[in-house]
Amino acid sequence: MTRNDTRKADDSDEQRTDGSGPAVSEPTTRPDATSDSLLDDSFDVTSGSLSGDADAVLETRNLDVFYDGVQALQDVTIEIPENGVTALIGPSGCGKSTFLRCINRMNDLIDAARVEGELRFEGKNVYDDDVDPVALRRKIGMVFQSPNPFPKSIRDNVAFGLEVQDKAGDVDETVHRALERAALLDEVEDQLDSSGLDLSGGQQQRLCIARAIAPDPDVLLMDEPASALDPIATSKIEDLIEDLAEEYTVIIVTHNMQQAARISDKTAVFLTGGELVEFDDTDKIFENPEHDRVEDYITGKFG
């Protein structure tokens, strides 16, 4: 489906306006129920989904982002399905990282950034006044462009999220499981107390992935996670992402079109000006895109 198709489908299915919040979905709009539900794990995933499509874990409606009046995202409407890998591709400055950072409200940390429109995570608009970004980020993990382990031991790095999120249970076991899930355990099992900074770049990035998945989020955001790594480390990260997609909804920003083609199920193409031009199955985007501009970009004539 292209963006326009998506919007048409929504309009006909839903007959709903874009007015935010209260009128849209009864089950999640009891104020106390929603704010609490972002704080504990008993959130009902399917209730109140805008489109009625239980598979869409994230959906935006007419999302605009401005940095000091300069528009970075333009009227983005998208529905990202649960599980699988969704790749966001596009030339530099097209707003794909901005979009990623909207999802867990990391743009809140930038004073100049202003977000308009709706971004629904599991049915709840994350820009509603009653949403605590801290609670939101506990459900949405993030891996950054260059590896950024804390100057702490490997164990403490992975346990950090558990610590701040007060996750009860066997921390050591969770740390082991997360490292195993990030395909790092074999390499570091006997040096869990040494600094995370002693690892190689590729290992550090897998450590950061382990850190992000240890608190068991629902969605994993990745901002060009392999761009600072060599080809071997990159292929390890790619294998890992495909594994993780069985359990998590992975949304990955990448500059590397081959990477998007290799690992993603769905691909969103952003082009200059912060416009989402096309969003569809990855095969369709790479073999037979709807828009000429997307084809030009994919084939390297532009961007």
Add this chain to the structure above:
Amino acid sequence: MSDTSIEADLTRSANGRIAKERLYHGLLFCCAALTVFVTISIVATLAIDALEFFGRVNPYAFFTGTEWVLRSENPILGILPLVTATLIVTIVSALVAIPVGTAAAVYLSEYASDRMRSVLKPALEILAGIPTVVYGFFALVYLTPWLQGLGLDVSLFNLLSASVMVGIMIIPMVSSISEDAMSAVPDSLRQAGYGLGATKFEVSTKIVIPASISGIFSSYILALSRAIGETMIVVVAGGSRARMFDPSEPFANLLNSGQTMTAAMVQAVTTDLSGGTAGYYSMFAIGLTLFAITFSMNLLSNRIAARYREEYQ
């Protein structure tokens, strides 16, 4: 085209460019060497006169003596009362400056908006620019009566008031150096913390402070060296009676007057002790002891800074 090849002119110019360069080099070296020369001279002078002192007074008696009475006839010169008074001032001022200074640094580095920071930072630095005699005066005229008003049984000159004021004086050192260390922590670490659902306070205390701990410790030690060497505040507000620390009444020293090492040196200079007496030479021995203490603290600070040097990506 002529076929004579033109050779580049690479010969020395006649106008003395090289001689001038040598002159600049020499002048700049002299300025750099001057500070080193002065430092060495001071240490040498202290050491020579201190040796003179130890020729008259048994070093063991000096370093273990618990009484200090400075007079021209039969002075009693035991340095311990002065050392304990200095330690009291240092500890109490640390109790004031370390929590407040660190908290101020966290606020400035992590919480304050750019605008707030641009107002607060210069204000804190003004605090560092106030002459210490003014702090001393303030302690004597305002802080001491205020402490009395709180119901504390402090005498007119007391170490508590002086120590608190020394603590306030060194807050800017702690906060400014700590804030520099905290600001140097890369933003990517904060982002990682926020991305994991940490609050601002958790990011500050669990990521930023541990990552900048060596700079923070350095600020503590530099500030404490400053507190140990502080003179005017303790002379003005602390009194001039040397009093040995009494473990059975640990707070008695705080509430009463006391004399630190620096204050004793001032007294040795300002009273009309004739040169050549043991009392006169005592100030060099005290000075050397003080120098040894602050010098080793600075060494310790460098050691700590190197040991826990922040490694970031």
